[in-house]
Amino acid sequence: MLKTNQDKLVMQSVQGKIHHPVSNYPYRISYLGEPRVLPATGGITYNVKVGDPAMGWAGDHVEPGVSIRNDNEGENGGLNLLSCIGNMAKVVSGDAKGALGYVTGKHGGVEHVLVYFKEEDLDKMSVDDKILIKAWGQGLELVDYPQVKIMNIDPELFNKLGIRERNGKLIVPIAAEVPAYLMGSGTGSTSAYSGDYDIMTSDDNVIREYGLDKLRFGDIVLIRDHDNGFGRTYSKNAVSIGVVIHSDCIKAGHGPGITTIMSCREPIIEGVKQDKANIADYLGI
Incomplete structure (x- = not known):
């Protein structure tokens, strides 16, 4: 652990x-x-x-x-x-x-x-x-990975996510991966310690390509090239991990909302897709 x-x-x-x-x-x-x-x-x-x-x-x-x-x-x-x-x-x-x-x-x-x-x-x-x-949870830190920011997650739930260490990297079970260019409303916010930001879903072909049409409330997702440590911003090789919290939307620049739980500017977080990477599974609800 x-x-x-x-x-x-x-x-x-x-x-x-x-x-x-x-x-x-x-x-x-x-x-x-x-x-x-x-x-x-x-x-x-x-x-x-x-x-x-x-x-x-x-x-x-x-x-x-x-x-x-x-x-x-x-x-x-x-x-x-x-x-x-x-x-x-x-x-x-x-x-x-x-x-x-x-x-x-x-x-x-x-x-x-x-x-x-x-x-x-x-x-x-x-x-x-x-x-x-x-x-309970704000202020949570990884002792051996101080460069990784942890936020918005209960420590007991965090411990259930099944994160593994491998060759100096953190391997996180995820339901899907999101490319940086799909992140819309909320990008540029000055803090990720509350709220969310949206996956843009106006291009059906791209959404199907990344399997995002199958997203569920509570899914753990990886956002590529986004740093959420001190606001939500593009940063090459950064990785953020979040939870799907609200539904798709019809408005331009919007889509399923993601509340961030992990972020790092360095490429030490990797995702591995699995069928049950959802907080409903971890909480037993």
């Missing part, structure tokens, strides 16, 4: 409310110039969950499970910064009080934290129900 500073990490409470979907204008314009009216972000999404296909839904930026945030901007910033994929979440108000789930992603722009709960618990929830998260 890789040596980390897990025993030094601080676990801290953060909390948010289930956020109602919002709309100020009914139409979303596709990259082909088509006006569409579609479900999008927020609320409780009952029939879309981690492990399901991320492509093909009659929706835009669909967030699986429960979407939470805070009205106070600073508090919402803390929720989005400190929450990590794999953190334990607990409903602390409403009819589903006591239900347990897991953080599955962080969606930039709308600044939502996404949480998985069982179907029977979703049926008991309401908008504005409060969800407490045991935030």
Whole structure:
């Protein structure tokens, strides 16, 4: 097992409310110039969950499970910064009080934290129900690989990813590899420690060529030639690893969202494709 500073990490409470979907204008314009009216972000999404296909839904930026945030901007910033994929979440108000789930992603722009709960618990929830998260993971480091930045992932989930060492490199099980030129909305952000950025899916032939038409929510993917250490930027030979957190989109420059969990400017991270490289498999959900 890789040596980390897990025993030094601080676990801290953060909390948010289930956020109602919002709309100020009914139409979303596709990259082909088509006006569409579609479900999008927020609320409780009952029939879309981690492990399901991320492509093909009659929706835009669909967030699986429960979407939470805070009205106070600073508090919402803390929720989005400190929450990590794999953190334990607990409903602390409403009819589903006591239900347990897991953080599955962080969606930039709308600044939502996404949480998985069982179907029977979703049926008991309401908008504005409060969800407490045991935030744990920011500050995680690899003792023998200080050049690798780790972010946005619970240490216990990180330990389940099956990362191996080989000839001074880290071999990460992945579901797919993404070329740098397909990364769109969110590229250029000053930090990757919250939110996500999107794989552009407007070219069907390229998406099929890389097998990205088969992506599922929760898949671990490798992004080639992108450094996410201090913002999201192109850097030849850099490698970033992330998790698919929201669905495909119709808007230009958008597509399935990726929350980063690892990044390095040096080419020491390699991916090996396998059938079960998805957080649903590692979390048993």
